[in-house]
Amino acid sequence: MIENPKSIIVIFGATGDLAKRKLFPSIYRLYKNGSISKNFAVIGVARSPLSNEDFRANVTKSVQSAGSTNEVEEFSSHFYYQPFDVTSSSSYQALKQLMGTLDGDYNTDGNRIFYLAMAPEFFGTIASNLKAEGLTETSGWKRLVIEKPFGRDLPSAQKLNSELREAFDESEIYRIDHYLGKEMVQNIEVIRFSNAIFEPLWNNRYISNIQITSSETLGVEDRGRYYESSGALRDMVQNHMLQMVALLAMEPPIKLNPREIRSEKVKVLRALRPFSQDEVDDYFVRGQYSAGLMDEKEVKGYREEKSVDPDSNTETFVAGKLLIDNFRWAGVPFYIRTGKRMAAKSTKIIVQFKDIPMNLYYNRGEKVEPNLLVIHIQPEEGITLHLNVKKSGKDISTTPIKLAYSSSSIDGINTPEAYERLIYDCMRGDMTNFTHWDEVALSWSFIDQISQAWESTKAYDFPNYESGSMGPKKADELLQNEGTHWWPVQ
Numbered sequence: 001m002i003e004n005p006k007s008i009i010v011i012f013g014a015t016g017d018l019a020k021r022k023l024f025p026s027i028y029r030l031y032k033n034g035s036i037s038k039n040f041a042v043i044g045v046a047r048s049p050l051s052n053e054d055f056r057a058n059v060t061k062s063v064q065s066a067g068s069t070n071e072v073e074e075f076s077s078h079f080y081y082q083p084f085d086v087t088s089s090s091s092y093q094a095l096k097q098l099m100g101t102l103d104g105d106y107n108t109d110g111n112r113i114f115y116l117a118m119a120p121e122f123f124g125t126i127a128s129n130l131k132a133e134g135l136t137e138t139s140g141w142k143r144l145v146i147e148k149p150f151g152r153d154l155p156s157a158q159k160l161n162s163e164l165r166e167a168f169d170e171s172e173i174y175r176i177d178h179y180l181g182k183e184m185v186q187n188i189e190v191i192r193f194s195n196a197i198f199e200p201l202w203n204n205r206y207i208s209n210i211q212i213t214s215s216e217t218l219g220v221e222d223r224g225r226y227y228e229s230s231g232a233l234r235d236m237v238q239n240h241m242l243q244m245v246a247l248l249a250m251e252p253p254i255k256l257n258p259r260e261i262r263s264e265k266v267k268v269l270r271a272l273r274p275f276s277q278d279e280v281d282d283y284f285v286r287g288q289y290s291a292g293l294m295d296e297k298e299v300k301g302y303r304e305e306k307s308v309d310p311d312s313n314t315e316t317f318v319a320g321k322l323l324i325d326n327f328r329w330a331g332v333p334f335y336i337r338t339g340k341r342m343a344a345k346s347t348k349i350i351v352q353f354k355d356i357p358m359n360l361y362y363n364r365g366e367k368v369e370p371n372l373l374v375i376h377i378q379p380e381e382g383i384t385l386h387l388n389v390k391k392s393g394k395d396i397s398t399t400p401i402k403l404a405y406s407s408s409s410i411d412g413i414n415t416p417e418a419y420e421r422l423i424y425d426c427m428r429g430d431m432t433n434f435t436h437w438d439e440v441a442l443s444w445s446f447i448d449q450i451s452q453a454w455e456s457t458k459a460y461d462f463p464n465y466e467s468g469s470m471g472p473k474k475a476d477e478l479l480q481n482e483g484t485h486w487w488p489v490q
């Protein structure tokens with residue numbers, strides 16, 4: 001793998017939110033820390049009639065708003081803009097010509113990344129036009145980076161995939177799941193497979209349940225139109241939550257390469273227990289936020305948000321119990337929960353170990369707390385192990401303690417942003433942290449059974465959780481019915 005990759009990056013949707021907030025600052029950091037060679041150029045395309053100078057000013061502003069000031073002008077000089085109509089042959093021909101010129105100017109060896117940061121309805125059209133107009137013919141490598149959502153159910157994902165596959169090979173398609181770029185999500189494998197104390201316990205003999213919470217304080221913001229056709233199930237569960245489940249549950253791969261890791265993740269997704277439409281409510285709970293208080297300020301309910309149907313049936317919260325029917329995990333529930341306008345912004349994984357066979361301290365009326373391994377994904381990054389020790393003093397009695405490691409306090413606060421890692425991986429041709437089509441297809445077939453049930457029945461109790469809370473009561477009951485509870489994530 002080349003460590004200082006050179007390439008032209010074409011960003012479709014270069015005037016959009018994602019480009020400004022994530023892509024430009026991430027490419028800047030790669031440039032500044034020397035991860036990518038100076039032989040790179042970025043061509044931004046969108047409908048707006050900007051000049052190169054306007055575009056460079058936007059890039060400079062976005063990098064500066066992300067807190068950087070050093071060599072920003074020099075960095076922005078690598079950026080070019082072309083007004084673009086995704087359906088017009090002349091747009092592609094002009095882009096082809098510009099790529100040819102910049103290939104020579106920046107000596108990029110014909111390497112090309114096409115980054116689709118646009119609404120998903122354009123993905124198929126762009127990919128087929130890139131091929132039809134000859135932009136995929138190059139002396140170097142070509143790669144397609146594709147943002148979510150990858151379809152809205154299995155049939156639409158299959159259709160999109162076959163459109164992409166007419167122009168790009170599977171080995172050239174980099175499907176982004178930004179959770180796979182997060183430091184502590186990448187750490188799951190390392191925690192599991194490099195610690196002798198965890199791996200022998202990582203199964204149904206010693207683990208009682210695993211909980212994954214990804215809660216957000218923000219509401220739907222300006223994305224009401226998209227969110228109305230998506231909901232939390234498609235927006236968060238189909239991709240990020242199931243990817244974390246797969247990483248936690250997979251068997252050790254025979255090698256740490258993309259093919260072997262994916263093959264193990266795929267086996268987990270294949271082992272997810274399916275259920276019938278009538279059983280969906282036994283396993284999954286949906287919620288929608290009402291108005292409430294966040295940071296002592298009144299916020300709107302989901303149905304009052306911009307571009308949202310005042311009678312919307314869309315869920316902004318999902319909790320669920322997943323069962324993985326294989327030898328390692330039979331009988332161990334994986335509880336997941338995610339939602340908007342919750343009490344805290346927090347993503348945590350809590351592995352709860354089974355109780356010891358006998359509590360020797362019971363006759364003193366003492367309850368021994370279960371051992372927990374907490375993986376803090378965000379905002380803090382690290383792990384905490386909850387153990388029991390002797391309370392200081394004369395008596396032999398127990399007290400819970402926590403052994404904590406914080407990755408940001410040890411390695412420095414600036415752990416790379418997820419997008420920074422993923423763009424770098426794509427430039428180096430490392431597909432490990434991108435989702436393979438097989439994973440996408442299996443995730444959709446699991447999700448479709450839930451969305452079909454929910455779309456065919458009105459949620460009469462919506463809205464059913466207050467903004468600023470931890471979700472609907474039913475989500476707590478899902479665990480209470482099994483004699484357990486959600487561990488706090490705040």
Ligand SMILES: NC(=O)C1=CN([C@@H]2O[C@H](COP(=O)(O)OP(=O)(O)OC[C@H]3O[C@@H](n4cnc5c(N)ncnc54)[C@H](OP(=O)(O)O)[C@@H]3O)[C@@H](O)[C@H]2O)C=CC1
Pocket residue numbers: 012013014015016017018019045046047048084085086116117118119120147148149
């Ligand atoms: N924003 C985010 O945080 C995240 C976004 N994503 C995904 O990234 C993609 C982009 O999202 P986001 O940046 O928020 O979207 P925006 O709506 O902010 O940007 C869309 C971009 O597409 C361009 N565009 C729209 N229509 C056309 C057209 N017909 N021809 C050419 N260009 C067009 C727009 O520019 P113009 O109007 O000038 O044409 C703009 O540059 C989506 O797939 C989204 O789901 C995924 C995760 C997070």
Ligand SMILES: O=C1O[C@H](COP(=O)(O)O)[C@@H](O)[C@H](O)[C@H]1O
Pocket residue numbers: 214216235236347
């Ligand atoms: O993909 C998405 O993720 C964000 C949450 O990402 P995070 O890194 O802040 O946890 C979510 O807000 C958005 O709706 C969804 O599309």
